[in-house]
Amino acid sequence: MKTFLMICVALSFTFSAFTKERRDLLQKEATEINLQQSLVKNFADLGFPDYYNRDFWNNLPVEIRNEYIAEAEKADSYNWPVVKATDYLEIIRSGDRRQEVYAAPRAALTSLVMGELAEGKGRFIDQIINGVWYYSEQTWWGWSAHLPTPSGLPDIKNPSIDLGVGEIANILSWTWFLFKDEFNKIHPLISTRLKDEIMYKAVLPYYNRSDFWWQGLDGSREVNNWNPWTNHNMLTAILILEDDQAKKISGVEKVVKSLDQFVNIYPNDGGCDEGPSYWGRAGASLYQCLDLLKRATNGQFDIYESQLIKNMGSYVYKAYIEYPYFINFADADATTGGRPQIIYSYGKDINDPVMQKFGAFLAKKQNWGAEIPDGKIDEQLMQLMHLKEIENAEAENALIFDFWLPDLQVAGARDKANSSEGFFFAAKGGHNAESHNHNDLGSCVLYFNGKPCLIDIGRETYTAKTFSSRRYEIWTMQSQYHNLPKINGVDQKDGREFVATNSAFTADAKKATFSTDIFKAYPEQAQVKKWVRSYTLERGKRFVISDNYELKKVVAPSTLNFVTSCKVTEITPGTLKLEGEGFALNIAFNPKNLTPKIEVTTITDSGLKRYWSNVTRVVFTTNNQKNKGKNEIVITEN
Numbered sequence: 001m002k003t004f005l006m007i008c009v010a011l012s013f014t015f016s017a018f019t020k021e022r023r024d025l026l027q028k029e030a031t032e033i034n035l036q037q038s039l040v041k042n043f044a045d046l047g048f049p050d051y052y053n054r055d056f057w058n059n060l061p062v063e064i065r066n067e068y069i070a071e072a073e074k075a076d077s078y079n080w081p082v083v084k085a086t087d088y089l090e091i092i093r094s095g096d097r098r099q100e101v102y103a104a105p106r107a108a109l110t111s112l113v114m115g116e117l118a119e120g121k122g123r124f125i126d127q128i129i130n131g132v133w134y135y136s137e138q139t140w141w142g143w144s145a146h147l148p149t150p151s152g153l154p155d156i157k158n159p160s161i162d163l164g165v166g167e168i169a170n171i172l173s174w175t176w177f178l179f180k181d182e183f184n185k186i187h188p189l190i191s192t193r194l195k196d197e198i199m200y201k202a203v204l205p206y207y208n209r210s211d212f213w214w215q216g217l218d219g220s221r222e223v224n225n226w227n228p229w230t231n232h233n234m235l236t237a238i239l240i241l242e243d244d245q246a247k248k249i250s251g252v253e254k255v256v257k258s259l260d261q262f263v264n265i266y267p268n269d270g271g272c273d274e275g276p277s278y279w280g281r282a283g284a285s286l287y288q289c290l291d292l293l294k295r296a297t298n299g300q301f302d303i304y305e306s307q308l309i310k311n312m313g314s315y316v317y318k319a320y321i322e323y324p325y326f327i328n329f330a331d332a333d334a335t336t337g338g339r340p341q342i343i344y345s346y347g348k349d350i351n352d353p354v355m356q357k358f359g360a361f362l363a364k365k366q367n368w369g370a371e372i373p374d375g376k377i378d379e380q381l382m383q384l385m386h387l388k389e390i391e392n393a394e395a396e397n398a399l400i401f402d403f404w405l406p407d408l409q410v411a412g413a414r415d416k417a418n419s420s421e422g423f424f425f426a427a428k429g430g431h432n433a434e435s436h437n438h439n440d441l442g443s444c445v446l447y448f449n450g451k452p453c454l455i456d457i458g459r460e461t462y463t464a465k466t467f468s469s470r471r472y473e474i475w476t477m478q479s480q481y482h483n484l485p486k487i488n489g490v491d492q493k494d495g496r497e498f499v500a501t502n503s504a505f506t507a508d509a510k511k512a513t514f515s516t517d518i519f520k521a522y523p524e525q526a527q528v529k530k531w532v533r534s535y536t537l538e539r540g541k542r543f544v545i546s547d548n549y550e551l552k553k554v555v556a557p558s559t560l561n562f563v564t565s566c567k568v569t570e571i572t573p574g575t576l577k578l579e580g581e582g583f584a585l586n587i588a589f590n591p592k593n594l595t596p597k598i599e600v601t602t603i604t605d606s607g608l609k610r611y612w613s614n615v616t617r618v619v620f621t622t623n624n625q626k627n628k629g630k631n632e633i634v635i636t637e638n
Helices: 025-032 054-058 062-075 085-093 099-119 125-137 163-186 188-208 226-241 245-264 283-295 307-318 340-349 353-365 377-385 387-391
Strands: 320-322 402-405 410-414 423-428 444-448 451-454 495-499 501-507 511-517 528-538 542-551 559-564 567-572 575-579 584-588 594-602 614-622 628-637
Touching: 025 245, 062 099, 099 125, 099 163, 099 377, 125 163, 125 188, 163 188, 163 226, 163 377, 188 226, 188 245, 226 245, 226 283, 245 283, 283 307, 283 340, 307 320, 307 340, 307 353, 307 402, 320 423, 320 444, 340 353, 340 377, 340 387, 353 387, 377 387, 402 501, 410 511, 423 511, 423 528, 559 628, 567 594, 567 614, 614 628
Parallel strands: none
Antiparallel strands: 402 410, 410 423, 423 444, 444 451, 451 559, 501 511, 511 528, 528 542, 542 628, 559 614, 567 575, 575 584, 584 628, 594 614
């Protein structure tokens, strides 16, 4: 779960448009239930446990209560730092985002709040006050990479809302709700100042502006996971803080309209082109909004019967390989713990038993009930509220036989249903302007017995360069460092016009095949007329990679590139051995047509080192290439 919560990044790439259909599901539901009449007036009526519900807190498992208190004790001596001007300026000086400057005080405040809730003795109230006063004194709560001006410094006269502002507004709103009466016992200015600061820095800008790109309300850009992520935080703040019911209704209606801009562009198959780890702040954050809207209308706001909403949920287990591995195309993480409570509850609400049981499975994998949950205050509360239910729920690993997302153009299949034994592969088509895009059309990942073989490297630690015009100078974004050909010495190009065509997937009990023509993913210099890349899983037998190509002319030798986390050894001409974690595979090829070169790269980036210590690229150079031809590579168990 922690991996999801580390996605505190400048996600400035847009969620690519799959459809322009004006579904407006949320607005229609708001009209159907008469939102103005059904919206609750008092946030306390939503049923969350507050500070004074001592039965709830005292009945938590002893291990969790003790851990909460221990973490709060550590934070009780935390020295609230100054966010210096140079911390903000570093983004334009070196590209360093300085995320740790913002993460540490947020973690300290959250620990203090949860520790005080668990203990209930007032021991941490003073330090919580120091925390909220610290944030009240700050100019801006956002992250330097998201500053709306090129100056590198926030402008107090121009309050804006980014992911960071939304996150802190959420945490502070909950802190105000939980402890305002305790604050007032010490000094009435504390809760008054805190509320004023949240309103000025977050809620009022949300009311007054419709030009934040992530809102999708001015039509300037298509939205991505920023939309439901930030809208959930703003919805929370509005419901907690707004005293004027008319303004509260107007604010919630604006959230609903903005969320529809996210839902409207989502593909019908529910696929998330940002990948499963980003789903944790895309589909999962949308679910948080839907859950909060349902609670805030006494159960009336409910769109869980929508097939699109169901598909958006089920995507997360379709993109699952074996714990903790998920399909990690684009900037997604290779491993993640998922978001067990959200996956469980989402599955329950859409009546998807596979998803519901998968959430319970992930919870058990993460010592559910024995360790404190992660996330913001409200996210931890939700997990604690579901603690016993999920602990006692039926749990089952989600190892589905195969899947095909025709809009996203991503497919996957495994040797055996409900088993990670043998091969699993996934492959993609799409286009090269997807959100968090890598130039990777036609690439694949291959796992054996649930462990990585052919991999998607992923992305290095984010810097200013990652989301700039120089993005594709970064090696992990280039097609030659994916499982793809370099045609006539030319890589794939980024842009919406660089697309896969005729992507197709077929599957039965014996075989699963994905194929796509990637010739349009390459610029004119590649001189390619056709390049059909196919992946065939002959279940229980072998995995076959084949290319059927036609060039306008041969300019330079083409190469077939494959990236692996395995140790690679050339055994004989035409045979390579891959040694992975507990398995060995053979790669067979025609040595007359292909000559391999083995390149090992030691990983130094801290982000990538979470998954790989080193990666090996096998570069097959085509021999005596003709204008037309075929190549085949066969992978079998050693």
